Amino acid sequence: MAIKVLSEQLASQIAAGEVVERPASAIKELVENALDAGATTINVDIRNGGRTLLQVADNGCGIAADEVETAFLRHATSKLDSAETLAAIETLGFRGEALAAIASVTRLTIVTRLIGATSGIRLVLEGGQIVQREVVGAPQGTVISVENLFYNTPARLKFLKSVTSEKRAIDEIITRVALAYPNVRFRLTHNGRETFKSPGSGALRDALLAVYGVEIGQQFLPIKPVTTSQATPTSETPISVTGFVSAPSLHRSNRSHISLFVNGRWIKDQRLTYALIDAYHTFLPSGRFPLAALFIEMPFNEVDVNVHPMKTEVRFQQPRQLFKAVQTAVRETLLDAAPARSTHSPFEQIVGNRWDGVHIEQRRDRSAEEPLDWGSWNPQEAQPSPQLSLDPRMAQNVGGDRLPVMRVIGQVRNSYIITEGPDGMFLIDQHAAHERIMFEQFMAQWGEKAVSSQQLVTGMPVQVRPDQVSLVEENAQLLAKIGFGVEPFGPQTFVVRSVPALLSKVDPSEALRAMIDDLEDEDVLMQTEIEAAMIKKACKTAAIKAGQTLSMAEMEALILQLEDCENPQTCPHGRPTLIHMSMGILARQFGRS
Ligand code: ADP
Ligand code: MG
Numbered sequence: 001m002a003i004k005v006l007s008e009q010l011a012s013q014i015a016a017g018e019v020v021e022r023p024a025s026a027i028k029e030l031v032e033n034a035l036d037a038g039a040t041t042i043n044v045d046i047r048n049g050g051r052t053l054l055q056v057a058d059n060g061c062g063i064a065a066d067e068v069e070t071a072f073l074r075h076a077t078s079k080l081d082s083a084e085t086l087a088a089i090e091t092l093g094f095r096g097e098a099l100a101a102i103a104s105v106t107r108l109t110i111v112t113r114l115i116g117a118t119s120g121i122r123l124v125l126e127g128g129q130i131v132q133r134e135v136v137g138a139p140q141g142t143v144i145s146v147e148n149l150f151y152n153t154p155a156r157l158k159f160l161k162s163v164t165s166e167k168r169a170i171d172e173i174i175t176r177v178a179l180a181y182p183n184v185r186f187r188l189t190h191n192g193r194e195t196f197k198s199p200g201s202g203a204l205r206d207a208l209l210a211v212y213g214v215e216i217g218q219q220f221l222p223i224k225p226v227t228t229s230q231a232t233p234t235s236e237t238p239i240s241v242t243g244f245v246s247a248p249s250l251h252r253s254n255r256s257h258i259s260l261f262v263n264g265r266w267i268k269d270q271r272l273t274y275a276l277i278d279a280y281h282t283f284l285p286s287g288r289f290p291l292a293a294l295f296i297e298m299p300f301n302e303v304d305v306n307v308h309p310m311k312t313e314v315r316f317q318q319p320r321q322l323f324k325a326v327q328t329a330v331r332e333t334l335l336d337a338a339p340a341r342s343t344h345s346p347f348e349q350i351v352g353n354r355w356d357g358v359h360i361e362q363r364r365d366r367s368a369e370e371p372l373d374w375g376s377w378n379p380q381e382a383q384p385s386p387q388l389s390l391d392p393r394m395a396q397n398v399g400g401d402r403l404p405v406m407r408v409i410g411q412v413r414n415s416y417i418i419t420e421g422p423d424g425m426f427l428i429d430q431h432a433a434h435e436r437i438m439f440e441q442f443m444a445q446w447g448e449k450a451v452s453s454q455q456l457v458t459g460m461p462v463q464v465r466p467d468q469v470s471l472v473e474e475n476a477q478l479l480a481k482i483g484f485g486v487e488p489f490g491p492q493t494f495v496v497r498s499v500p501a502l503l504s505k506v507d508p509s510e511a512l513r514a515m516i517d518d519l520e521d522e523d524v525l526m527q528t529e530i531e532a533a534m535i536k537k538a539c540k541t542a543a544i545k546a547g548q549t550l551s552m553a554e555m556e557a558l559i560l561q562l563e564d565c566e567n568p569q570t571c572p573h574g575r576p577t578l579i580h581m582s583m584g585i586l587a588r589q590f591g592r593s
Contacts, residue, residue: 008074008128009104009127009128009129011074012074012100012101012103012104012128013104013105013128013152013153015074015097015100015101015104015309016101016102016104016105016153017153017156018101018308018309018310019097019098019101019102019309019310020098020101020102020105020149021310022050022159022160022161022166022169023046023049023050023051023054023149023160023166023169023170024050024166024169024170024172024173025310026050026054026102026106026146026149027044027046027050027054027056027170027173027174028173029093029098029099029101029102030054030056030098030102030144030146031044031056031173031174031177032092032093032098032177033056033058033092033093033098033099033142034056034058034060034142035060035092035177035181035184036060036079036091036092036093037058037060037061037062037141037142038060038061039058039059039060039141039184040059040183040184040185040200041058041059041184041185041187041200042056042057042058042184042185042186042187043055043056043057043058043186043187043188043189044056044057044170044174044186044187044188044189045057045188045189045192046167046170046188046189046190046191047190047191048163048191049162049163049164049165049166049167049170049190050149050166050167050170051149051160051163051166052147052148053145053146053147054145054146054149054170055143055144055145055146056143056144057141057142057143057144058141058142058143059139059140059141060141060142061114061115061141062112062113062114062115062117062120062140062141062142063110063112063114063121063142064114064117065114065117065119065120065121065135068110068112068121068123069123069130069133071099072099072100072103072123072125072128072130073096073100074096074097074100074101075095075096075097075100076096076099076100077093077094077095077096079091079093079094079096080094080096086306087301088299088300088301089300089305089306090263090300092264092265092311093311094305094306095306095309095311097309100128102146103125103127103128104127104128105127105149105150105151105152105153105156106127106146106147106148106149106150106151107124107125107126107127107146107147107148107151108124108125108126108144108145108146108147109122109123109124109125109144109145109147110122110123110125110142110143110144110145111136111138111142111143112138112141112142112143113138113139113140113141114140115140119135119136119137119138120135120136120137120138121133121134121135121136122134122135122136122138127152164470164471164474167190167467167470168467168470168471170188171188171195171196171465171466171467172467174186174188174196174466175196175211175465175466175467176259176266177266178196178198178207178210178211179204179207179208179211179259179261179293180259180261180264180265180266180293180295181264182198182200182201182202182203182204182206182207183200183201183202184198184200185197185198185199185200186198186200188466194491195466195469195491195492196210196211196466196491196492197210198210198211204242204243204244204293205217205220205222205244208220208244208293211465211466212291212465213463213464213465213492213493214463215462215463215509216250216291216463219246219247219249219250220244220245220246220247220250220291220293221244221245221246221247221333221334221337222243222244222333223241223242223243223244223245223294223329223330223333224329224332224333224336225240225242225329238298238299239296239297239298239321239322239325240295240296240297240298241294241295241296241325241326241329241330242294242295242297243261243292243293243294243295244292244293245276245290245291245292245294245330245333245334246290246291246292247337248280248283248284248334248338250290250291251284251285251288251289251290251291252288252289252290252291252517253287253288253289253517254289255273255277255289257289257290257291257292258273258276258277258289258290258291258292258294259292259293259294260272260273260276260292260294260296261293261294261295261296262296262297262298262303262314263296263297263298263300263303264295265305265311265312265314266312267312267313267314268312268313269313269314271319271323272322272323272326275323275324275326275327276290276292276294276326276327276330277289277290278327279326279327279330279331279334280330280334283334283338292330294326294330296322296325296326298322302316302317302318303315303316303317304316304317402563402565402566402568403421403562403563403565403568403569403578404421404422404423404563405421405422405563406419406420406421406426406559406563407419407420407421408552408555408556408559409425411430411549411550411555412427413546413547414546414547414548414549414550415429415430415431415546415547416428416429416430417430417433417550417555417558417559419559421580423580423582423583423584424580424581424582424583424584424585424586425580425581425586426578426579426580426581427578427579427581428559428562428577428578429546429571429575429576429577429578430544430546430548430550430555430558431543431544431545431546431571432570432571432575432576432577433558433559433562433568433571433577433578434543434544434558435536435539435540435543435571435572435573436562436565436567436568436570436571436572436577437558437561437562437565438502438538438539438542438543439535439536439539439571439572440565440566440567441502442500442502442535442538442539443535446535451481451482451483451500451501452483452500452501453483453484453485453498453499453500453501454483454498454499454500454501454504455485455497455498456496456497456498456499456508459487459489459495459496459497460495460496460508460509461489461493461494461495461496462493462494462495462496462508462509462512462513463492463493464492464493464494464512464513464516465492466492468516469491469492471516471519472486472494472512472516473488475516475519475530475534478530478531478534479512479515479534481531482500482515482531482534482535482538483498483499483500483501483502483503484496484498484499484500484511484512484515485497485498485499486512494512496508496509496511496512499511499512500538502538502539502542503538503541503542505542506541506542510541511538511541514537514538514540514541515534515537515538519533519534535572536572536573539572540572540573544558562577
């Protein structure tokens with residue numbers, strides 16, 4: 001083929017690939033345009049996850065009648081006029097790409113009336129070509145409707161995910177901008193049903209409550225104001241860090257609830273995220289992550305937003321100072337909120353933490369004087385577990401199927417139980433062991449299709465995040481199979497009527513959230529995998545935690561139940577439940593052999 005310059009339309013379609021990846025990215029661009037136009041009310045309506053229709057209506061300044069067509073040309077923008085402006089971008093948009101890109105891969109209708117104008121303009125474009133233009137009466141502001149996204153780019157269309165996935169991505173965009181712009185009223189409807197709205201009161205706390213619901217929203221701490229000079233005394237640059245971070249009582253299994261904004265723009269930045277997580281060091285259990293809506297304000301010329309067409313990656317001129325400022329602000333906030341050291345007596349604490357997860361009646365008396373019947377358990381048959389990578393001289397994992405009869409000796413660090421067995425000693429992870437016990441008990445019920453469920457005396461309303469509504473709805477049957485009775489109850493709220501008996505000791509709202517929290521991590525899972533993940537999650541939630549003081553009777557009951565398990569050596573997630581130190585190992589370690 002000879003070398004040719006691409007046609008304008010083809011060039012736009014190619015460029016569209018960078019800007020418009022899925023319905024959510026089109027929504028992001030349109031909403032950002034509305035914000036740049038000074039809108040105070042933004043309504044977003046979508047159908048079928050935005051695949052068939054997405055519409056953004058704002059009450060912003062509107063576009064002049066003689067500029068509407070220009071707005072759809074590539075590289076046409078009212079936000080940038082010189083290289084100096086580019087060096088200090090104050091608006092969300094500046095590349096002049098979005099409208100041209102979106103128009104090139106859809107059928108797009110815009111109705112807009114400039115502030116102060118007597119009439120508006122309605123323009124229809126198909127594949128970027130204008131097919132209709134008329135003068136119309138219209139409210140001040142702009143309404144852009146986009147139909148049939150990617151109708152002329154089948155390669156893109158193929159990559160769209162399920163309606164739920166696309167809807168969830170849109171929810172993420174909208175809840176994020178709602179946090180960043182608490183002074184703007186956002187409303188999102190899906191297939192005609194309102195799924196989210198923010199009050200636009202101007203208070204970030206109100207926006208947080210709209211996004212997370214009252215129960216979770218209240219567990220956020222406002223960031224303690226820190227001036228940069230405190231964080232880095234030498235710095236001249238004023239960096240302000242504001243917003244909310246989760247109290248240590250609130251955490252998630254992933255980083256997806258950490259939202260970072262720089263000068264009002266949502267950004268992705270691994271190192272900044274890490275700085276935030278790092279501030280939680282010793283405040284959170286390992287593998288758990290905080291939630292945050294963090295707003296960084298800094299001089300516009302110290303952050304380069306022109307890195308990528310999506311404008312979510314930025315470069316900082318002085319990253320270290322920024323990370324330090326974030327870390328200091330968050331750490332100070334957490335330290336300030338931490339309760340003074342407990343003055344309870346140890347005795348009170350033990351009683352307060354009393355755990356009744358196992359059946360104490362099953363307790364068997366095993367005093368040290370009484371010799372144990374160690375039966376036919378033969379450590380020689382033991383095969384080391386491949387998952388355990390311990391120094392083989394120090395310990396070996398117990399092989400074989402069942403555990404020998406053991407005697408409890410005590411608890412270490414409120415986390416591990418020490419027992420004596422026929423050949424040496426065992427260290428048992430109380431959490432992993434209890435998880436295993438619960439898992440087998442539950443699977444036994446599951447196998448007989450007799451999962452026991454506990455009716456709550458009164459239904460408990462549980463508010464979930466907007467993007468979790470469809471998760472709960474879609475998995476209602478599966479939740480029911482596991483023992484959750486859940487019914488819709490107004491927007492973002494469900495009533496829990498029953499819980500799995502396994503989880504009867506756990507707060508029902510916490511239990512339900514734990515279930516769906518895991519689901520959102522899994523984008524495309526088979527039904528059976530979802531089932532398995534949910535069951536394991538239920539066991540994890542129900543199991544006693546590390547750090548919980550157990551009485552002798554409780555430990556004995558736990559060990560007894562572990563002995564009854566089919567696969568006592570690992571927890572349902574595959575981690576070992578116990579470590580065996582045989583007499584041989586002990587003898588070698590003490591130099592006796
Ligand atoms: P950019 O936002 O980078 O300038 P866009 O292609 O998104 O580029 O938009 C082009 C221009 O159209 C904007 O610069 C703005 O002047 C105008 N525009 C787009 N959307 C709106 C809106 N909702 N209200 C007012 N003006 C708008
Ligand atoms: Mg734009």
